[in-house]
Structures are given as structure tokens and as C-alpha cells.
Amino acid sequence: xxxxxxxxxxxxxxxxxxxxxxxxxxxxxxxxxxxxxxxxxxxxxxxxxxxxxxxxxxxxxxxxxxxxxxxxxxxxxxxxxxxxxxxxxxxxxxxxxxxxxxxxxxxxxxxxxxxxxxxxxxxxxxxxxxxxxxxxxxxxxxxxxxxxxxxxxxxxxxxxxxxxxxxxxxxxxxxxxxxxxxxxxxxxxxxxxxxxxxxxxxxxxxxxxxxxxxxxxxxxxxxxxxxxxxxxxxxxxxxxxxxxxxxxxxxxxxxxxxxxxxxxxxxxxxxxxxxxxxxxxxxxxxxxxxxxxxxxxxxxxxxxxxxxxxxxxxxxxxxxxxxxxxxxxxxxxxxxxxxxxxxxxxxxxxxxxxxxxxxxxxxxxxxxxxxxxxxxxxxxxxxxxxxxxxxxxxxxxxxxxxxxxxxxxxxxxxxxxxxxxxxxxx
Amino acid sequence: xxxxxxxxxxxxxxxxxxxxxxxxxxxxxxxxxxxxxxxxxxxxxxxxxxxxxxxxxxxxxxxxxxxxxxxxxxxxxxxxxxxxxxxxxxxxxxxxxxxxxxxxxxxxxxxxxxxxxxxxxxxxxxxxxxxxxxxxxxxxxxxxxxxxxxxxxxxxxxxxxxxxxxxxxxxxxxxxxxxxxxxxxxxxxxxxxxxxxxxxxxxxxxxxxxxxxxxxxxxxxx
Numbered sequence: 013x014x015x016x017x018x019x020x021x022x023x024x025x026x027x028x029x030x031x032x033x034x035x036x037x038x039x040x041x042x043x044x045x046x047x048x049x050x051x052x053x054x055x056x057x058x059x060x061x062x063x064x065x066x067x068x069x070x071x072x073x074x075x076x077x078x079x080x081x082x083x084x085x086x087x088x089x090x091x092x093x094x095x096x097x098x099x100x101x102x103x104x105x106x107x108x109x110x111x112x113x114x115x116x117x118x119x120x121x122x123x124x125x126x127x128x129x130x131x132x133x134x135x136x137x138x139x140x141x142x143x144x145x146x147x148x149x150x151x152x153x154x155x156x157x158x159x160x161x162x163x164x165x166x167x168x169x170x171x172x173x174x175x176x177x178x179x180x181x182x183x184x185x186x187x188x189x190x191x192x193x194x195x196x197x198x199x200x201x202x203x204x205x206x207x208x209x210x211x212x213x214x215x216x217x218x219x220x221x222x223x224x225x226x227x228x229x230x231x232x233x234x235x236x237x238x239x240x241x242x243x244x245x246x247x248x249x250x251x252x253x254x255x256x257x258x259x260x261x262x263x264x265x266x267x268x269x270x271x272x273x274x275x276x277x278x279x280x281x282x283x284x285x286x287x288x289x290x291x292x293x294x295x296x297x298x299x300x301x302x303x304x305x306x307x308x309x310x311x312x313x314x315x316x317x318x319x320x321x322x323x324x325x326x327x328x329x330x331x332x333x334x335x336x337x338x339x340x341x342x343x344x345x346x347x348x349x350x351x352x353x354x355x356x357x358x359x360x361x362x363x364x365x366x367x368x369x370x371x372x373x374x375x376x377x378x379x380x381x382x383x384x385x386x387x388x389x390x391x392x393x394x395x396x397x398x399x400x401x402x403x404x405x406x407x408x409x410x411x412x413x414x415x416x417x418x419x420x421x422x423x424x425x426x427x428x429x430x431x432x433x434x435x436x437x438x
Numbered sequence: 439x440x441x442x443x444x445x446x447x448x449x450x451x452x453x454x455x456x457x458x459x460x461x462x463x464x465x466x467x468x469x470x471x472x473x474x475x476x477x478x479x480x481x482x483x484x485x486x487x488x489x490x491x492x493x494x495x496x497x498x499x500x501x502x503x504x505x506x507x508x509x510x511x512x513x514x515x516x517x518x519x520x521x522x523x524x525x526x527x528x529x530x531x532x533x534x535x536x537x538x539x540x541x542x543x544x545x546x547x548x549x550x551x552x553x554x555x556x557x558x559x560x561x562x563x564x565x566x567x568x569x570x571x572x573x574x575x576x577x578x579x580x581x582x583x584x585x586x587x588x589x590x591x592x593x594x595x596x597x598x599x600x601x602x603x604x605x606x607x608x609x610x611x612x613x614x615x616x617x618x619x620x621x622x623x624x625x626x627x628x629x630x631x632x633x634x635x636x637x638x639x640x641x642x643x644x645x646x647x648x649x650x651x652x653x654x655x656x657x658x659x660x
Binding site for chain 1: 452493495496497498499501502505535536537538539541544563586587588589592616617619633634
């Protein structure tokens with residue numbers, strides 16, 4: 013069974029020969045570069061001091077290279093657009109050191125610290141524009157700098173909040189097609205992040221690629237708009253959706269069905285304690301667009317659809333599942349009301365759990381190797397039964413995880429992934 | 439309905455313009471600023487907190503209410519100063535070193551303001567020495583926020599810095615944020631932990647030995 017077949021079986025809710033494993037298939041199922049460095053060193057993949065590439069500057073994710081994928085028997089590979097979250101290309105690599113490890117960063121990545129010790133990121137690496145993100149002196153990644161013009165309630169224009177959503181370029185389409193061609197021979201399932209469909213994603217609301225973001229870009233103002241300016245938000249999503257569907261048509265014509273799953277949305281709908289927004293707000297503002305994207309993809313392609321939402325979303329899941337998603341990530345079982353067995357029992361026949369493999373808030377960084385092993389065994393037993401599970405930690409593995417814990421995690425995956433208890437089979 | 443009641447309703451409904459209008463109207467009618475604060479703003483924020491804990495409202499609704507409350511408070515503040523109304527206590531709040539996340543911290547700050555506390559917001563990526571300075575400047579409570587597993591250890595640095603400065607006994611330290619738990623609070627030697635913005639207010643009242651809303655309800659029920 014190839015990796016791709018393994019993932020497809022899981023998504024079809026049939027038990028594959030072993031639980032498929034994702035590491036690095038997307039920007040939310042990967043690992044901080046410093047942890048990738050430690051893992052590669054511990055696995056003997058590199059000579060000491062060999063730098064690791066930062067393939068995603070926002071969260072400072074490390075490259076999960078083919079050798080690391082082979083070593084861990086990873087089943088998923090990811091593809092994305094030509095430019096990163098800050099609008100520049102990952103090319104012209106240069107050496108840098110941070111977090112105590114040697115790195116390679118894109119040529120346009122800022123490596124000179126401000127007097128305060130922080131790093132400032134500029135949209136499209138244009139230093140004549142105001143900075144769009146910063147990494148604190150002792151931080152491990154970037155966060156948005158809010159650039160908000162005064163809000164003129166009487167002249168809010170949805171076009172302002174959708175400036176970053178444009179027709180995909182021919183070069184980008186060719187890039188995606190060539191990435192698919194490059195990865196297909198590996199036999200791995202391809203998880204694609206085509207961008208543009210993540211309605212109301214707070215990571216991108218501040219407009220990190222824009223030199224002068226207009227509309228509502230402040231995080232609190234955006235959240236308040238969901239209840240105080242719902243018609244405006246809906247009009248923003250409408251424009252975004254039309255552009256996204258037109259782009260998907262062109263992308264599908266170029267890449268075909270070699271892609272297994274598509275990341276539709278990464279907007280977070282949960283907090284540690286409960287939903288971030290009311291079920292009513294989800295139904296009113298988000299669900300109609302999720303339904304449209306899912307229906308278009310299912311009607312026109314062989315792709316499966318993937319939603320990421322952190323936090324406690326149990327109270328939203330009836331609607332999220334009903335919106336037609338095939339896979340749910342990161343399954344934050346460390347949040348309230350996110351019990352693995354209850355999730356599997358209620359939704360396991362309709363949605364694939366692509367995550368939930370290990371608690372990255374407590375157990376992975378602060379637990380013992382034995383606790384990690386026990387949790388991996390438990391999660392594979394619960395989520396893996398009858399298929400419908402792709403193993404992934406909850407969100408990206410962060411910096412500062414002891415290397416023995418990283419090894420314990422993947423040793424346990426290796427140990428237990430072929431032993432999912434026999435669940436419901438066709 | 440009195441201006442105070444209408445002010446309370448406007449804040450619960452999150453309508454800033456109406457809250458401002460009713461605050462001005464109440465003052466014009468000669469209602470004392472501390473009465474508008476207690477029966478308007480504080481009563482509204484207690485109701486909002488309870489609705490949030492009961493999952494009847496969520497973060498966006500809570501934010502619009504908190505902003506409406508702040509709009510009203512800005513009008514009331516000079517009147518409160520003039521009438522020499524004392525705050526329930528002084529809280530210095532910030533997101534710890536290395537962490538830039540502030541929506542939760544801002545909500546807690548606004549809930550505290552809406553509960554009669556004087557709040558000094560130190561912002562994000564705040565280093566231990568800045569918290570020590572705030573304690574020296576007279577804060578009764580140091581409130582620490584962190585969203586990240588990578589920055590929650592920095593809370594311990596603040597507690598240690600207060601100890602090193604010899605002023606740990608003078609202030610209460612309270613902690614909150616997504617990865618924070620009661621056991622983390624106990625481990626680092628903080629005085630209180632709260633899961634939500636509204637329970638944070640009760641917890642701050644408790645560590646200062648003030649009567650809490652929940653205590654009041656329990657007393658009323660008994």
C-alpha cells in the first residue's frame with residue numbers, strides 16, 4: 013500500500029494497513045525549526061551544525077525533508093504557493109543562527125535585530141512600507157503588527173478587506189503543477205494549501221502581505237465586526253469566495269486529481285474553554301461559504317477538504333461537519349469539551365480526525381517519554397478504529413520540546429500505528 | 439426605565455453610542471458618578487461575565503460590551519476623580535516576555551475596569567523588571583497572561599524577580615492564558631489562576647480579600 017493509498021483509505025473511513033502519519037504536510041501540521049534541528053541531529057541525519065531551512069517564516073517552521081520523512085515513514089507531503097505568508101519567495105538561502113541552532117532563511121528574511129532586540133518583518137520584504145510583523149527578542153516566531161486606519165463606518169468597502177485576494181498568477185499555477193509532478197513519484201499523499209479560502213482567518217486579517225492594509229484589520233475590531241457589522245463581513249466573504257472558486261477552477265485544470273486533500277480554512281473558531289464565536293454566528297457568517305467551497309470541490313474534483321480550527325469547538329461541530337468537510341485538524345483535545353472518545357463516537361463516521369495524536373500544550377513539551385508513549389497508544393486506539401485518522405500532533409510541534417520527548421513521540425507512533433484495534437470494517 | 443438601567447442594558451447589548459448617551463443623560467439628571475459606575479457599568483459587566491460563562495454569549499459579544507463600557511467609563515472618570523471615588527484596587531496587567539498575544543489580556547483588563555479596579559495595562563512582551571516597577575509603583579495585583587507553551591515559563595521569572603526585589607509579599611500575582619493551569623499557578627508560586635476573563639475578576643477580588651459577586655449571590659441565596 014502506498015502512502016497515498018493509506019491516506020485515501022483513512023479518509024474513506026476504512027482501516028489502512030497502518031495509521032497514516034503527517035509531519036510537514038501543511039503549515040499547521042509541522043514543527044518549529046529548532047525542534048526539527050534537534051530531531052534531525054538525534055536521528056543522525058545530519059552532521060552537527062548542519063543548518064535547517066526555515067520554510068515558513070511566520071511560525072518559523074523547519075523543512076521536513078525527504079530523508080526525515082523516510083526516517084519517520086511520513087505519508088503526507090505538502091504543496092503551497094510561490095510566496096510565503098509575508099509575500100516573498102523562499103529562495104536565495106542565507107545562513108543565520110537563532111534559538112541556539114544554525115538555520116537557513118530566505119534571502120529576503122530580516123536577520124538584523126532592532127535595538128530592542130526584536131525582528132521586524134516587512135510586507136513583500138518592502139522596507140519602505142510599515143512593518144507587518146515582529147518577533148520579540150526572546151520569541152520563537154512572528155506575530156502581526158496591526159496597521160489600522162481610522163474606521164469610517166459610513167464608507168466601509170468590502171473591496172478594502174479583500175485587496176489581498178486576487179486571481180492566481182499563471183506562474184503560481186505552473187508552480188503548483190510542477191510541485192505536484194515533483195512529489196507524485198514519492199507515492200505520498202499530497203496536502204495542498206492553495207490559499208484564499210480561509211474566511212476570516214485572524215492570522216491573515218491584518219493583511220501581512222499588504223503595504224497599506226485598508227478596511228478592518230485590527231483583531232479586536234474584526235472580532236467585534238462579527239456581531240456589530242455582520243453584513244459587511246458577509247460581503248467581504250462573498251467577494252473572497254468568488255475569487256477563490258475561480259482560482260480553484262484554474263488550479264484544478266492544471267494539477268488534476270493528483271492532490272489528495274486541500275486545506276480550505278485555518279480560521280480558529282475555538283478557545284481553550286469553548287467556542288470563540290456563537291454557533292449562530294458560525295451558521296450565519298461562515299457556514300454558507302464553507303458549504304459553497306466544499307460543494308464546489310466535491311462536485312468538480314477528486315479532492316478531499318480539510319478544515320483547521322484550534323480550541324474547543326464541540327458546540328460548533330454539528331454545523332462544521334454538516335458543512336461538508338472531510339477532515340478536521342488539529343483536534344485540540346487539550347481544550348474543554350474535546351474528549352477523544354466522544355468526538356470519535358459522535359463524528360467518527362463522517363469526518364476524519366487529522367490531528368489529536370498528542371497534546372502539544374502539556375504532555376509533549378512537559379510530560380515524560382512514558383506519558384507520551386501512553387497518550388500516543390490511547391489516541392491511535394481511539395481515533396484509528398475503523399479508519400478516519402491521520403496521525404498528527406495537535407498543531408505544530410513547538411520550540412523547546414526535549415529531544416527525548418520528540419523521539420518518544422515518533423517511536424510510539426512507529427510502535428502502535430500498525431496495531432489499531434479492529435474497528436468497523438466494510 | 440432609569441438612565442442607570444438603560445446604561446446597563448446598552449453595555450450588555452454592546453451599543454457604545456447608546457452607553458455614552460445614557461451616561462451623559464444620567465450625569466445631567468444628577469445621578470452620582472459612583473452610582474452610574476456601580477449600578478450601570480459594574481452591574482452590566484457582571485451580567486456580561488455570567489452570560490459568557492453560561493455560553494450564552496461569546497468573545498465578539500463580550501468585546502463589544504467591554505468597549506461600550508469603556509466608552510462610558512471615559513466620560514465618568516473625571517467625575518469619579520472629582521468625587522474622590524476610590525478604586526477597588528490597582529492591577530498591573532501584561533502579556534509576559536516573548537509573547538505578543540493580547541486579546542485575552544485586554545478582555546481581562548476591561549472586565550477589571552468594569553468592576554471598579556484601576557488598571558495599568560503594561561502591554562505585550564513585558565519583561566520581569568517592568569512588572570517589578572509596577573509593583574513598586576503601588577500595584578496591589580500583578581496579572582500575567584501567556585498564550586504560548588514557550589512563554590508560560592516566563593511567568594516564573596516574574597515571580598522570582600518580585601522575590602529578588604524583596605517585594606513579593608507586597609503584591610498578589612495572578613495568572614491566566616490558554617496553556618495555564620492551576621498546577622502551573624501553584625508550581626510557580628502565584629496566588630491565583632482563572633480560566634476566563636469574568637472569573638478573573640472574582641479571583642482578583644478573592645486574592646485581595648474583597649467580597650465577590652459570587653459570594654454576594656451565595657449570601658443572598660442562604
